[in-house]
Amino acid sequence: MRRVAIAGLVLLVLSASVIAGCGGSSESSSGSADLTFWTGFTDRELGVMKDVVADFEKTHPDIHVKVVGGISDDKIVAAIRGGNAPDVAHSFDAGAYTGAYCSNGAWIDLADYMKQDGLSDDVFPEVPREYSQFEGTRCALPMLADVYGLYYNKDLLAKAGLDGPPQTMSQLMDYAKKLTVRKPDGSLEVVGLDPFDGFYENIAAHWAPQWGVDWVDESGKSNLAAQPGWASMLEWQKELIDWYGYDNLVRWQASAGDEFSAQNAFERGKLAMNLDGEWRVAFIGSEHPELNFGTAPLPVDDAQPDLYGSGYTSGSIIGIPKTSGHKDEAWQLLKYLATDTGALVKMTNGIRNVPTTTAALESPDVKPDEAFNIFLDIFANPNTRTTPITLVGSANQDLVDAFVTKYQAGKVDDLQAGLADLDKQIDAQLEAAGGAQVP
Amino acid sequence: MSRAAEAKLPVVRPLDRRSARRRAAWRRRGQVLAFMSPWLLGFTIFFGYPLVMTAYYSFTHYDLLSSPKWIGLANYRYLFSGDPIIRTAISNTLWIIAVAVPLNAIFAFGVAVMLSRARRGIGFFRTVFYLPALVPPVAATLGFVYLLNPATGPVNNLLRHLGLPDPLWFDSPTWAKPSLVLLGLWGIGNLMIIFLAAVIDVPKHLYESAELDGAGGWQSMRWVTLPTISPVILFAIVIGVIEGLQYFTQAYVASTIAAGSAASATEGANSLGYPLYSTMFYPVLLYQQGFRYFNMGYASAMAMLLLVVAFAVTVIIVRNSRRWVHYQGPAVR
Amino acid sequence: MTSATAKAQPPTFTRRKPPANVRRRRFLVTVADHSFLIAAALVFLAPFVFIVLTAFMTNDQALSPDLWPHPFRFQNFADVFSEAPLWRYALNSLIYGGLATLFLLASSIPVAYALAKLRWRGREAAFLIVLVAMLLPPQVTVIPVYVMWAKLHLVGSLWPLILPNLLGDAFSIFLLRQFFLTIPDEYLDAARVDGCGEFRILTTVVLRLAKPAIAAVALFSFLFCFNDFFGPLLYTGESPDNWTLSVGLAQFRTVHQVQWNLTMAATLIVIAPVVVLFFLAQRAFVEGVTLTGVKG
Structure with a gap:
């Protein structure tokens, strides 16, 4: 009985403190210029972002910006629905999400603001200009772009007697096998290249351009089975995975270390080659400056050597969710982040992402860096591709990756039939979601 | 039936007039209603109404941004034959x-x-x-x-x-x-x-x-x-x-x-x-x-x-x- | 009943001694039982041990086969608090659990009383509906409820989780009603004869008699809120300022890219208060659990 009394007492004390705590926790947004800015960056990159925003606050003393990092598109989408979205939001995945934000007014149309400030979208190169609007609605501005390429560990390559980066898929396979080191018990110590879908940046979308394949046909229907490149790509990946042994590879991954941490397997020399984005250059520079690495375009299908030099790009976009209470001030921040050359150069130098205005791309202030320049070249390559814009975010890509994972695990008997079935599933899913893909 | 309810005896009230008894009955009803009111409200707002709305939404396309669009049985068709x-x-x-x-x-x-x-x-x-x-x-x-x-x-x-x-x-x-x-x-x-x-x-x-x-x-x-x-x-x-x-x-x-x-x-x-x-x-x-x-x-x-x-x-x-x-x-x- | 659970039955010596072979068999059974219990206890304790050990390891050690931290890295616990605002999360958990529990008691007790001790037509039907509402998965109604809160602009705060408790909670009503039924009517009738209204009877007689049950319900409600993940994820997932410990812990690794040693330290920090609460209120726990079971 006494214990019950104690429990009751504990609860009472707790609830009393709670009521007190509750009054203090309610945040009032009194000042008319308190903005919230959501970005996907974390840690060091978030720090750079905050620096740039601080510069903005200096020139706009009336506007105070709270920067929140680590935000994914899932959260932006949900917050707009829930009515608690920020004033400015930043999405890493224009390809997947521009449609989701522009088609239904989730992010406001910026046309009036641009006209009012005399800002033309000619300041952006063509690719970012396109992926930041949807069917003529400009609800976003591009802010930095990501480009994917191959990172390779020069020391490990030299040790295996290999010279220079591979350029074709058969070379890549050969390299990967030669670079792999197994422990005496057969488990993997160093992996040459890990194409496992879902591992680090390995997803179908990032590999697809190297096989020259498209996602949809002219009418917007899913078009995977009809292009032999898709099947070749999956077979290539599975051959390599089977060579490692599926279970071996999964076990190795479980100890590989998180992608965005100093434990990253490539940075620690446990992974000899890796598909990754341009930002890794800066990560390595800050976390493992001693790493002797090189970058190159990803190898391409042996049958299409002229694709070499291209890659996958996905833009980052920023926009104003319709629930914002300070749209005018938000526009000021948006314009600054997307078009101010100084801001873009600062971000590019700090985060090593690709800047998205012509002026910033040509700015002499962009610090030259051999490893990073490769990505600027890939970005400029005419064969560089992105994913089709849909109304459903990445739901269609999720289906593709789920299928790839299943195939890699050896759970698909007939690849061709599986791809045909996948086409049907994607079309059905998009129909159920109320719209088709836009090629 | 629980014994608790059965065990309760009618309260003896001699010489009660009918109207008084009726008033007492009403008061009792009012009392029950008062005691039950949180649940009645809660049930209506957080159970009854949402149940009806779930049924309604299930025949619509709804993304919470634009108002629900009636699409008949399409969701159920996808549920039973499309969703992989x-x-x-x-x-x-x-x-x-x-x-x-x-x-x-x-x-x-x-x-x-x-x-x-x-x-x-x-x-x-x-x-x-x-x-x-x-x-x-x-x-x-x-x-x-x-x-x-x-x-x-x-x-x-x-x-x-x-x-x-x-x-x-x-x-x-x-x-x-x-x-x-x-x-x-x-x-x-x-x-x-x-x-x-x-x-x-x-x-x-x-x-x-x-x-x-x-x-x-x-x-x-x-x-x-x-x-x-x-x-x-x-x-x-x-x-x-x-x-x-x-x-x-x-x-x-x-x-x-x-x-x-x-x-x-x-x-x-x-x-x-x-x-x-x-x-x-x-x-x-x-x-x-x-x-x-x-x-x-x-x-x-x-x-x-x-x-x-x-x-x-x-x-x-x-x-x-x-x-x-x-x-x-x-x-x- | 619960007092019986606390004591093992003493062996009865009134009968004559059983034959030797029976005694030997009983002895062997006892040994077998105890060895099973000890083995099972070790297995049950092992996860705690590993979580604690890992919480003191260095980054690299947590990814190595070593079992024993060396050196012990106490810094982990400080690091955890600098990686994520755990105090903020803890405060949110307290706000959610504390307010929800208060509201729930205030609203559920009268309902349970009406269902247990007042006579009225439709009472059994009402109780059945309570049962049904208790047993149906919350996912059945979650979409319109979410839409409702979104339209009230309360998504992102803890209010969608707290406010509904003002309007009764089926499980608590059920539990309290079951307990109120065991209160003899004679007490209530005596109070009625003294001219007490039903509200007075509830606040004086019933509440006094039902203290253990109310404490158990409060405890359960608080623990439910503390452990709840679906609700806070749904309503505060996009508002890190309002995350509870459950959500904050689940996001700890993915948002902050934190290593296992820190994750386990955070896990330990979340487990600790519940365990402490348990040792403070052990009896209320056990009584409460049995109350949810077969008690009429």
Whole structure:
């Protein structure tokens, strides 16, 4: 009985403190210029972002910006629905999400603001200009772009007697096998290249351009089975995975270390080659400056050597969710982040992402860096591709990756039939979601 | 009927006039209404109305940005013939119910019987077995994902030392659900306490007469313990099924953490079900469709299907509830 | 009943000694039981041990086969608090659990009383509906409820989780009603004869008699809120300022890219208060659990 009394007492004390705590926790947004800015960056990159925003606050003393990092598109989408979205939001995945934000007014149309400030979208190169609007609605501005390429560990390559980066898929396979080191018990110590879908940046979308394949046909229907490149790509990946042994590879991954941490397997020399984005250059520079690495375009299908030099790009976009209470001030921040050359150069130098205005791309202030320049070249390559814009975010890509994972695990008997079935599933899913893909 | 209600006698009130009695009746009704009002309101706002709206949304396309658009049976057509994942989600849910519920009951019962027979340290053992049930599910799941890490987890280290096969646990489509079952077994504390109370309350003379009839330990278990505590077993199964239909937290955390420990490209909600949808349970899919993809119409159709199934289960329970809900006799206590 | 669970039955010595072979068999059974219990106890404790050990390890050690931390890294616990605002999360958990529990008690007790101790037509039907509402999965109604809160602009806060408790909670009503039924009517009738209204009877007689049950319900409600993941994820997932410990812990690794040693330290920090609460209120726990079971 006494214990019950104690429990009751504990609860009472707790609830009393709670009521007190509750009054203090309610945040009032009194000042008319308190903005919230959501970005996907974390840690060091978030720090750079905050620096740039601080510069903005200096020139706009009336506007105070709270920067929140680590935000994914899932959260932006949900917050707009829930009515608690920020004033400015930043999405890493224009390809997947521009449609989701522009088609239904989730992010406001910026046309009036641009006209009012005399800002033309000619300041952006063509690719970012396109992926930041949807069917003529400009609800976003591009802010930095990501480009994917191959990172390779020069020391490990030299040790295996290999010279220079591979350029074709058969070379890549050969390299990967030669670079792999197994422990005496057969488990993997160093992996040459890990194409496992879902591992680090390995997803179908990032590999697809190297096989020259498209996602949809002219009418917007899913078009995977009809292009032999898709099947070749999956077979290539599975051959390599089977060579490692599926279970071996999964076990190795479980100890590989998180992608965005100093434990990253490539940075620690446990992974000899890796598909990754341009930002890794800066990560390595800050976390493992001693790493002797090189970058190159990803190898391409042996049958299409002229694709070499291209890659996958996905833009980052920023926009104003319709629930914002300070749209005018938000526009000021948006314009600054997307078009101010100084801001873009600062971000590019700090985060090593690709800047998205012509002026910033040509700015002499962009610090030259051999490893990073490769990505600027890939970005400029005419064969560089992105994913089709849909109304459903990445739901269609999720289906593709789920299928790839299943195939890699050896759970698909007939690849061709599986791809045909996948086409049907994607079309059905998009129909159920109320719209088709836009090629 | 409960005895409590039957036992109440009419209050004797001599010489009451009819109107006074009527007024008293009204007052009583008003009183009941006042006492019941929180529930009546709550039921209407948070149950009745949403139920109707779920039914309505299930015939619409609704993304919470524009108003719902009537699309007839399209959601149900997709539910029953288009959605490639839903069959997996349903079979996973049935699997976890079919495997975890009996296993939990058997295990909890076994521990309870051992405890009831223990001569020493009953308090200690009871605490040890109960404690994991207290661990917040998110924390417990995180702990298990770490313990069962295929490469560096202590469990696989031990297994390798013993020369036993070391499964990939949460990273293997075959082993992910069994890993969740293990996690569930760790947290059987509540069930164990309930079984323990029931087992201890089995009248001793029943065992004594069974022993006189020459029944061994196993037989007296079969013919005395089990029948006497059968209502508790029913209760355990019922609660297990209900919980199985809502299985969410452990699956959500295990899949996102296991997937995220190596993979970031498929981040957040996209790793739900990892690996290979083996941990994609019905409530998880409903969450993904409703609150990640914001196909709220479709998620509502899923909710309707869940309603039908859960309601059927509930009706079965409520029908049998007399055996445990209204029970007031001294035998079990 | 629960007092019986606390004590092992003493062996009865009134009968004559059983024959030697029976005694030997009983002895063996006892040994077997205890060895099983000890083995099972070790297995049950092992996860705690590993979580604690890992919480003191260094980064690299947590990814190695070592079992024993060396050196012990106490810094982990400080690091955890700098990686994520755990105090903030803890405060949110307290706000959610504390307010929800208060509201729930205030609203559920009268309902349970009306269902247990007042006579009126439709009472049994009302109770059945309570049962049904208790047993149906929350996912069935979650979409319109979410839409409702979104339209009220309360998504992102903890209010969608707290406010509904003002209007009763089916499980608590069920539990309290079951307990109220065991209160003899004679007490209430005596109070009625003294001219007490039903409200007075409830606040004086019933509440006094039902203290253990109310404590158990409060405890359960608080623990439910503390452990709840689906609700806070749904409503505060996009508002890190309002995350509870459950959500914050689940996001700890993915958002902050934190290593296992820190994750386990955070896990330990979340487990600790519940375990402490348990040892403070052990009896209320056990009584409460049995109350949810077969008690009429």
